Amino acid sequence: MVYSLMYRRPTPFSSPNEVSSLEKVNSINDSITTRETSLGETGLGGTGLGLSHGIPDALSFERITNGGTCPPCTVRDFEHYLKYVEFNAENLQFFLWYRDYCRRFNELPDYQQALAPEWVKDVKSEAEHKFGGKIKSPEINAVFKGTDFDALKAKQSENPNPFSTPPQTPAHSTRGEGCFESYMSMTSGGKTDHTRRASMAFKDAGLQWKPMSVQPYREEITRIISIYIADDGPRQLNISDKERTQLLHTLQNTTHPSAFAEIAKTVEWTLRYQAHPNFIRWTICNGNRPRVIFAIGLGIAGIVSGIATVVLITLSKSHRAWRVISILGFFIGISTLIAAMKGMCVVLHGMHHRHLHPWELFGSDGDEPVSFDLTKDTELRETVTATAAAAAAAADSEGPVIEEKSNSWEDEPWVAKYQKRNIIRKIFDREVWIQEPALRQIQDTIFLQAVLGALITSVVVVGVFCAFPNGRYF
Template sequence: MVYNITYRRPSFVPSSRDSLSGNEKRGSIDGSVTSGSSGMSHGIPDALSFDRIIAGGVCPPCTVRDFMNYLKYIELSAENLQFFLWYRDYVKRFNETPAKEQALAPEWTEVQSEAEAQTQGRSKNMNSDAVAILNGTDFAGGPKVTEGEKVNPFYTPPRTPSEGRQEALSSDESTYESTVSEGKTDHAKRAEGAFQDANLKWKPLSIQPYREEITRIISIYIADGGSRQLNLSSRERASLLHALQNTTHPSAFREVITTVEWSLRCQAHPNFIRWTICNGNRPRVIFARGLGIGGIVGGLVAAILITLSSAGRGWRVLSFIGFMIGISTLIAAWKGMCVVLHGMHHRHLRPWELFASDDEPEGVDMKSDSIESLASANSSNSWENEPWVAKYEKRNLIRKVFDREVWVQEPALRQIQDTIFLQAILGAFVISAVSVGIFCAFPKGNFF
C-alpha cells in the first residue's frame, strides 16, 4: 500500500523562529495540530505526527529516542526536546500537587507577561542620550564608569549588611538566605548569576513547590553557560527569570515553551521525518547515485552503438533496461534512498547505533531518561568525544557503504518509502521510453 502518487516528502525547514512573534508561533502550533489530525500535513502522515511520536505510538526508526538522537547528532538542538519533555512532566506533577501548596505559587498571567515584555523593551531601547541626561542624578545609580562604558540607568546598588539587617524579612526568606549563604550548590550559584545578569534580585520564595527543581532548571537551561542552554533571546530570558523570581507555576514558562514547541513541531519534526526517510548512510547514497549514473551511461552507450550498427530498430529497445535501472536508481538516491535496501525494507544503522553498548537496554523511554538526567548539570549534549566517533572514522569507505542493516519497523515510514520507490519507477519508465523512442527514430548507421 502506498500514498498518493503525487506525494512529496517534507521540505527542509530552516530555523527562522526569531522572525515570528509569540502569537504567530502559537498560531503555527495550533495549525500544525489541526492539520496533523486530518490525515496528512506537509508530507507527514498522521501516523508520524509530532504528538504521536511524543506519546510513544510509533516504531523505530521514528521513536522519541530516534528523534532525540537526530536532534543531538544532526541538528545539534537536543536541549529543546529535553526541556519540552521535562515541562510536560512538570505540568503533570504540579497539577497533582495539593491545592494548599499550589496556592503558594500563583499563576503568572499573560497580562504580567506582556507588562514584563514592555518593560524589557523600554529598557533595551534606552540610548546613550538618555543615559547622559540621567547621569549625575538619583536615577543614574550604579558605580561610576569611564567614558564609553555602557551604563545602566536603572541599576540598583546592592544593600550593605547594615541595610540588609534593617529590612524586614519573612521567616521563610531569612531561612532561605541563610541556607544559601552557608553553602551554595553549583546550580544555585549558576542560577544566581543568571538573575544578576538580568539585573534581578536573587531571593525567590523557598516555600513554593518545586523551587529547588526550578533552580536546577535555571542553571541547566536558562543561565549562560548552562550544560543545555536554550537558544533564547535576551528579552525572553529576562522575562522568564522575572516570572520565576515570583512563582514556580508552570505558566511562568508560557512564552519560552511556546518558542521551544514551535521549534520542535514546525521545524525539527518535519526535518526529522525527511531525514528518516533516507534508508542509507551518506557513502551508500553517493554510491547509489554513482550506480544510477553508470546505468544511464550504459544505456546511452548501448543505444548509440546499436543505432550506428546495421541491427534493426527493435534491438535498440535493449537500451531501455540500462536507462530504466539507472534513472530509477538515481531518482531514489536523489531522495536519499537506496533501492537495494528498500527492496528488503532495510536501513543502515546510524553511526551512534553501530557501536552502542551491548548492555544498554533497548526501547528505554526517552522521556524518563531526560527527566532523570536533569539531576546532573554536567550532562551536556556534546558528543564529539563519544567513543563511537573515533571508531566510525577509522572504518574504511567500502565498509561504510556496506554497513550493518536492520529492518524498518514503522509501517507508515515503509509506506512513504514505497511511494517514493513507485514514483522513481514511473518517472524512470517515462524518461526511458522517451529516450528509446528518440533513438528508434534515427535510421540505421550501417557502420559495422
C-alpha cells in the same frame, strides 16, 4: 499500501526573520486542530493515512513525542537527530521536561498549588493575587507561620508592592547574599553548583536571588535555571536576553508552569515547524552518505551503459528491435538515480532495511551494538523525559532526576571509531529492519515514483533512438 503518486517529502525549513508570540500560538493550535479534524473526517483513527505537508498522521509531532511510533521514528531517534545533526537537542529535552512538569504540578493538592499561583504580567494585580486573596487556608498559613514570607505579608499595608523595594539589611547587601546563603545551607554536593549557576544567572540579569523555597518544586526549578537558562548552562536554550530576564523575574516569585509559558511557546514552535519536518525528511533516507553517493554513481553508470548500448546498436547493421534492450540500462540507472537523489538506496528498500547511524553502531563501551528493542526505547525515553525517578520521589514532592551533562558529543567513543572505518565498510555498513509502518509507506511511495519515472523516461529515450535509421558502420 502507498500514498498518492503526487506525494512530496517535507520541504527543508526556512525560518522567517521574526515570528510573534501570537502567531506562534495560533500556528500551534492550528496544527493540533488540523490533525484532529483530519482524523475525525477520514475516520482513520490514527492509522497514518492522512497527510499534512508530507507528514502522515502516524508520524505527527504528537505521536512521536507521546511514544506512539516505532524505530527509527521514536522520541529517542528524534533526540539523537537533534543532538547529532541539528545540534539543538536541548529544545526537545526542555519541551519534554516542561510537559511532564505541567502534569506533575497539576496533580499536586490545591494547597500546594496555591503556594505558587499562576503568573500574571501586571505586577500590582499579581502581588494582590499572590499575597491577598489566594492564601487563606489554615494549612497554608501554618506553613508560612514564622517565616519571612509571613512577615512580608504582615507589612503588606505599608508596602503594597513588595517587589519594588525588597527588604534589605547591611548583612545581606544589595546582591541578596543573605537569602543566597540561606538557600545554600539547604543544598550540598551537586546542588551547590546548580544554586551557584542560578544565582549568577539572576545577578547577570540585574535581579536579586530571593526564591521562595516553600513553593513546590523550587529545587527542581533551580536545576532547570542552572541547566537551561543560565548563560553557562550545559544545555542553554537559544533565547534572547529580554526573554531570559523576564523569565528569571517570574521564577523569583512562582514555580507555576505559567512562568515558562512564553519560552515554551518558542521552543514548541521551533520543534513543530523546523525540527519535526526536517527529522521526517532525514529519516526517509535509508542509507548513509557513502551508500547514497555510491547509489548515485551506480545510477549514472546504468544510464551511461544504456546510452552506450543504444548508440552502438543504432550505428550497427542490427535490426531496430535490438535497440529496445538498452531500456534495461536506462530503467535501472534512472530509477536508482531518482531514489538516490531522495536519500534512498533501492537495494536496502527492497528489504525494508536502513543503515545504522554512526552513533548507533557502538554501545557505551564502543564495541557492543546498540539494542533496538522497544522496551529499551521506552526506558531511554523515560530517562529523557525525566520521569523514571518521579514515582520514587513523589512522597516528598521532589522533582525527578534531571540530566545536566552537555549535549556535546565530539568526544564520544564512536566518533573516532567511525572515522577509522574505510569507505568500503561504510558503504556496506550494518543494517536493521525499519519497524515504523508509516515510514515504510512513504519509502514505498518514493520507490514507486522512481520506478514509474524511470519507466516513462526510458521508453521515451529508447523510442527516440528507435526512430533513427541504421548507421551500418559495422
